[in-house]
Amino acid sequence: MHHLLSTKILFSFFLLAASLECPAQVRVTKAASEVSFLDLSGFSAEGGSASGGKSGADNAPLSFRRTLESDLTRSGWFNLSGAGRAEFTVTGNVKQDGTRIIVRCEAYNTMTRERCCSKTYQDDDRGARALAHRVADDLIFAMTGQPGMAAAKIAMVGSRTGKKELYICDADGANLRQLTRDNAISLAPRWSPDGKQIVYTSYYRTQFPDVFLIELSTGARQCLADFPGLNSSAAFSPGGRELALILSKDGNPDLFIMDINGDRLTRLTYTKRAAEASPSWAPDGKQIVFVSDSSGTPQLYIIGREGGEPRRIAVGGSQNVDPDWGANGYIAYSSLIGGRFQLYVLNPATGEARQITGSDANYEDPSWAPDGRHIFCVRRQNYNSRIFIVDTLSASCINLFQESVKGDWFSPDCSGKYIKP
């Protein structure tokens, strides 16, 4: 199947693991060696008007092919410009049939002709881009054995209307859509594990910070927590039945677990002179990483879901904040070093951490992509906040949006973290 690349991937993860043993400044210097050349020239777009129309807008098959190409490139595993020396070949076509688009594709090892994927797909032609994301993730999984991130969606906060509202878009920055129009403050969106709901903090109903749930298919909204004081930072458990959240109703901001139906509330922390924030669940749902300033500055702690004594992690940095515990077991967070926030990835089993970003700007609020390789984050420079996609293996860092998308963007959360391919 995909042994050759699997070996490389194992090697990559070995490097990742090995680098975790090194001092924080040491960065993985893998580049071209783990990128496989992929020949996509035998995959054609047929049907519709060949030019894509006078407006320059793509027809469905062309849009499909372009999206597929950019998804495969963005995955970080492939270089599509090396026809003739390609390790993998993808052939097939996408064509229009009435209002449907039909896709046939095969992926195989160029040398051995061993096939690792052979599938057909069809969908409404308005869903060409979404279908391309699905096919890209299937191809990536077939060739690398790793999940992709092409079909993921990003929830975030944007302020271009003058107020902070929620927005969502695709993992490639397309289909940006404003979700709330509350003219209030909307903060800290987090996806449900199935990607059908978002929880967030908003002042829109009571003028106090409350936790709300949005059902994306209907737009229906429900208040989940409006206790006195602060209700914030809600995060779904991996099973989707519970929320970890911060409540101050007992007299101080503390970490709680609440059933999604509001039935049961368990208080986990009792730090009377400290603030807690930003919980994120371990992939097995048994522990939660969160921020507490009980030491005097905001730092990261892990606590069991039944409570107990929190254990401090992440010893470097004057502040360590905004943790996101990936399905790969690694905790991404933002660390204040030398006056700037940088992204780190930490192995909670060993406590060792690796710096991911360079020191050219502030990198904050990381969220793991479902591929366990990329991290969506905020890159802040000259007081402009934009969402970037950081590759933890190559350290490449790209803008989620085109330059034409203006405004400041905050608090990205990537869907699909727990979905198995």
Next chain:
Amino acid sequence: MTRNRWFAVVVLMLVCALGMTSCRDRKGGRRAGDNIGGEVGSGEAGSLATRPEGNLNILTSVKYDAVMFDYDSAQIRESERTKLEAVADYLKKNADVGVIIEGNCDERGSAEYNLALGERRALAARAYLIGLGIDGANLQTKSYGEERPVNPGHDESAWSVNRRDEFVFFKR
């Protein structure tokens, strides 16, 4: 709650407020009793009062000075105490008035952490007012985190005025 229990709570709060003035060693590491199983009330001024129902009658003409804070701190500075005493005096003379204490932070650091820090700043003022004899049932806390700066600048002169508690009075 009975009268006696209220009395006990107020006494406890006074003790706490006094205790707070000698608890300026937050950087000195986590103290015993600051975690699971610590005794109730050694810094918290008890559970928060239920939010007032419906549209509030905000008394926009009643204005008191904002209480300012040090960076990453929710301690009431000595210089700010007279401001809280003035708020307490007003509330004592106007038994039908409640106050929303709005905690705010400067723009630096994590926005979610700043929400919690802003709430701690509001709660610190609440505890102080309770210590001055104000009924906690008349006090609401609200954190805006870093979302509502009064000065949009990016230097200490802006940050220092943004780290504050504001007081919004309403007719009960």
